[in-house]
Every structure is written in structure tokens, then in C-alpha cells.
Amino acid sequence: MSTIATPTPTETSTGRAWLAADSQVREAAILDALAEADSDALAARIDTLIDRNRVIHEWESINLNPASNVMNPRAEAALGAGLSSRASLGHAGGKYEMGLEAIEEIEVIAADLACRVFGARYAEIRVGSGALANLYAFMATCQPGDSIIVPPASIGGHITHRPGGAAGLYGLDIHECPIDAEHFTVDLDALSELAERIRPKLITIGASLNLMPHPVAEIRAIADRVGADVLFDAAHACGMFAGGMWANPLDEGADLMTMSTYKSLGGPAGGLVLTNRADLAERIDAIAYPGLTANFDAGKTAALAITMLDWLEHGHAYALAMVATASALAGSLADLRLPVHSTVGGYTTSHQLAVDATEWGGGHEAALRLRPANLLACAIGLPGRGDMAGLRVGTPEIVRWGMTVDDMPELAGLIADGLRTDPSPVGLRTSAFRQRFTTLRYIRS
Numbered sequence: 154m155s156t157i158a159t160p161t162p163t164e165t166s167t168g169r170a171w172l173a174a175d176s177q178v179r180e181a182a183i184l185d186a187l188a189e190a191d192s193d194a195l196a197a198r199i200d201t202l203i204d205r206n207r208v209i210h211e212w213e214s215i216n217l218n219p220a221s222n223v224m225n226p227r228a229e230a231a232l233g234a235g236l237s238s239r240a241s242l243g244h245a246g247g248k249y250e251m252g253l254e255a256i257e258e259i260e261v262i263a264a265d266l267a268c269r270v271f272g273a274r275y276a277e278i279r280v281g282s283g284a285l286a287n288l289y290a291f292m293a294t295c296q297p298g299d300s301i302i303v304p305p306a307s308i309g310g311h312i313t314h315r316p317g318g319a320a321g322l323y324g325l326d327i328h329e330c331p332i333d334a335e336h337f338t339v340d341l342d343a344l345s346e347l348a349e350r351i352r353p354k355l356i357t358i359g360a361s362l363n364l365m366p367h368p369v370a371e372i373r374a375i376a377d378r379v380g381a382d383v384l385f386d387a388a389h390a391c392g393m394f395a396g397g398m399w400a401n402p403l404d405e406g407a408d409l410m411t412m413s414t415y416k417s418l419g420g421p422a423g424g425l426v427l428t429n430r431a432d433l434a435e436r437i438d439a440i441a442y443p444g445l446t447a448n449f450d451a452g453k454t455a456a457l458a459i460t461m462l463d464w465l466e467h468g469h470a471y472a473l474a475m476v477a478t479a480s481a482l483a484g485s486l487a488d489l490r491l492p493v494h495s496t497v498g499g500y501t502t503s504h505q506l507a508v509d510a511t512e513w514g515g516g517h518e519a520a521l522r523l524r525p526a527n528l529l530a531c532a533i534g535l536p537g538r539g540d541m542a543g544l545r546v547g548t549p550e551i552v553r554w555g556m557t558v559d560d561m562p563e564l565a566g567l568i569a570d571g572l573r574t575d576p577s578p579v580g581l582r583t584s585a586f587r588q589r590f591t592t593l594r595y596i597r598s
């Protein structure tokens with residue numbers, strides 16, 4: 154028998170050699186620091202980290218990442234209200250387990266409210282994430298080996314549509330569509346030609362950065378010529394549709410619309426699939442159960458219902474505020490001579506914008522630079538510049554905390570100083586500014 158030497162801290166590794174070096178070092182450091190901790194210490198540490206997270210996000214920093222948001226406290230409370238651990242297989246009125254009279258009513262209400270907010274006939278709420286919503290959509294429309302056409306990363310196309318994501322894992326034959334950089338969307342002539350050539354089963358549109366509406370009706374017409382379905386991925390744009398700022402893709406001809414529920418929707422982490430087609434709704438229903446979700450999170454479902462009620466009451470005002478502040482922030486950043494990415498429609502017509510971060514080494518490097526300035530953002534692709542060349546900025550959270558267009562010059566100043574000067578002193582100014590905004594808007598009182 155050989156004895157196993159106890160590793161010294163510097164030798165400690167989690168054995169996950171496939172991770173990037175920075176991640177291996179960070180994981181090892183976390184585990185090393187807690188190597189002697191007993192269960193009580195670990196439990197206390199988790200409590201501390203939960204509190205620390207709230208301080209980071211709700212006191213010290215300003216979240217400029219449109220993929221993240223703050224929830225209505227009532228919706229958040231629903232996540233810890235004894236619902237999430239209850240198994241609930243099957244449909245209301247025909248549940249497999251007993252005692253689900255309350256949960257099945259929550260489930261039906263949540264789906265009905267989602268239909269009302271998005272003007273859809275059918276809503277599937279038993280979806281764990283936006284990525285899974287896309288997998289549901291792929292499974293409902295395609296068989297493994299079928300061809301699909303997707304938007305590339307240079308216009309914010311998402312990994313779930315590509316080989317490394319749900320589309321690739323499901324075995325789809327993926328073709329990226331050429332882009333129309335000026336309109337920050339796909340090139341319709343090129344799409345038409347590609348579609349005629351490969352005869353896809355599905356054409357997807359919608360991205361993680363949406364500066365202008367996508368031409369859904371035109372994509373529908375192309376899809377009709379080749380017998381394809383159209384999926385609109387509204388993971389980010391959903392707030393524009395729920396708030397009536399942009400034409401609803403389901404009205405413009407999309408067969409399916411998927412989304413994340415915690416980005417511009419400001420709800421719980423999860424996904425949503427919407428359609429007006431009964432045949433697709435039936436397939437999605439079977440994919441949800443008994444297909445992929447079996448039991449699902451009823452707490453998240455209740456939180457989604459509360460979120461949808463906020464949208465019905467305040468959605469248009471919320472979306473208007475998101476768009477107005479995004480435009481104002483883009484203008485203020487451009488006034489400070491930051492390279493705000495621009496389209497034929499201007500900097501943005503949505504709640505999102507992007508700064509060309511090439512001079513800071515790319516979007517991720519710019520985001521790392523802004524972290525000590527207590528400004529939270531992340532990278533995004535930009536046409537002709539690279540898949541991580543942009544710094545993406547969005548206004549879903551800041552307007553919920555009460556920032557308005559009048560606050561955007563000051564915020565732009567912090568972003569510019571964070572990028573151009575020593576970011577640490579900027580962090581103190583950011584926190585002082587952040588702490589003026591403590592009351593959530595656009596939620597039901």
C-alpha cells in the first residue's frame with residue numbers, strides 16, 4: 154500500500170485540469186481556505202456569502218449587465234416559501250402526487266398570465282432556463298441531423314444556437330447566417346439564398362444584444378418558401394415585447410418564442426416557451442413532461458406569476474424607462490467620446506447598448522477593468538470587431554432602482570472614468586451614487 158501525501162496548499166488542485174488556469178487557481182484557493190472548516194463553519198460561511206452578495210449587488214455596485222436584474226421582493230419570497238421542494242408531476246386535475254391543489258392552481262395562473270403579457274395562446278412555464286427553453290424549441294421542431302440557420306455571435310447570437318450549446322448537443326446541423334452589420338441583424342438576401350440551398354427545418358433569430366428590432370416578417374416569408382419554422386429567442390428582448398415597445402414576434406410570424414425570465418423580465422431564474430400553434434404547444438408540453446423536467450420548481454412558478462402581474466400593471470412604463478435611459482446613457486457616453494457602437498437606427502432602440510472595447514483589449518478586459526469601479530458589465534460580439542469585442546450595457550436593473558435619464562450623464566462619467574483612470578477611487582464614487590437609489594419601481598405595491 155502506498156501512502157498518499159497530503160498536498161501542500163500550492164499543490165492543491167481540484168483535479169479539474171480542463172478548466173482555465175485562473176479558474177483552477179480560484180477553485181483551489183476557495184477550497185484551501187476552508188480545508189479546516191467544520192460543518193458549522195461552512196454553514197456560517199454560506200450565510201456570510203449570501204449577505205455579501207446582497208451588499209455587492211444592492212449597495213456597492215451598479216449592475217449594467219442586462220442579463221441580470223433584481224426581483225420584486227414578493228416574487229423573491231415565493232422562492233423560499235415551501236413550494237420548491239414539492240413534487241408536481243402532470244397536469245392540473247390529473248396530478249400523479251397528492252396534495253397539489255394549491256400548486257396546480259399557481260401553475261395554471263402563471264401560464265395564463267404569461268400568455269396575457271405576451272399575447273400568446275400557449276405558454277410553457279416548466280422550463281429551467283433560457284438555454285433549456287431553446288432545447289425544447291429545437292426538439293419540438295427538429296430531429297437530430299436536421300439543418301438550422303442561426304444568427305452568429307458577431308450580432309449577439311447565443312451559444313445555445315451553436316455547436317457548443319443545446320443545438321449542437323441535440324445533434325443539429327448548424328449554419329450561421331451572414332449578417333447585416335448596419336441593422337445589427339441577419340442579411341435577408343444571404344439568408345434567403347442559404348435557406349434555398351440547405352432547406353433548414355428551423356431558422357432562429359434573436360440575440361444577447363438587440364439594438365434594433367429584427368425583421369421577423371421577412372424571415373417568416375423566407376421560412377415559408379423552404380418549409381422552415383421560425384424561432385425567436387427573446388432571452389433579452391422579451392422586455393421590449395412584454396412592454397409593447399417592439400412588435401411581438403409571434404404576431405410577425407415566429408412559430409415559437411423562447412426567453413429567460415430573469416433578464417429584462419426581472420423574474421426568477423428560469424425559461425419560458427410561447428407559441429400560438431396548438432401542434433407545437435402539444436409537443437412542448439410533452440417535452441416538459443414527461444420529457445425533460447418531470448418535477449419542476451413550483452416556487453419559481455409562483456415568482457413568475459408575481460412578475461407577470463407586475464408586467465401587466467407597470468410593464469409599459471418599465472419598458473419605456475429602460476429604452477429612454479439606454480438612449481440617454483449611449484448619448485452621454487458618446488459625449489464623453491467613448492466609442493458607442495452604432496447602427497443605422499442610432500446607438501440603440503432597446504434597453505441595451507454596446508461600447509467598442511477594442512482599445513481596452515476587448516469587452517471582457519473592459520469589464521474586468523470596471524469591476525473595481527463597482528460597475529458590473531460583460532462582453533459581447535460586435536460586427537467586424539470580434540465575438541468579445543464589445544462591452545454590453547443595459548438598463549433593466551438601474552431603472553428598477555429609480556435611475557432616470559437625468560442620472561445618465563453622471564453614470565456615463567463613472568463608466569468613462571472607470572475605463573480611463575485608476576478604477577478603484579471611482580468605485581467609492583460609484584457606491585455613493587448607487588446608494589441614492591434604494592426603492593424598487595415598476596412592481597405592484
Ligand SMILES: *Cc1c(COP(=O)(O)O)cnc(C)c1O
Pocket residue numbers: 220282283284285287309310311313359360361386388389412413414423424
Ligand atoms: C441568456 C441567453 C440564453 C440562455 O438563457 P439562460 O437563462 O442563461 O439559460 C439564450 N439565448 C440568448 C440569446 C441569451 O442571451
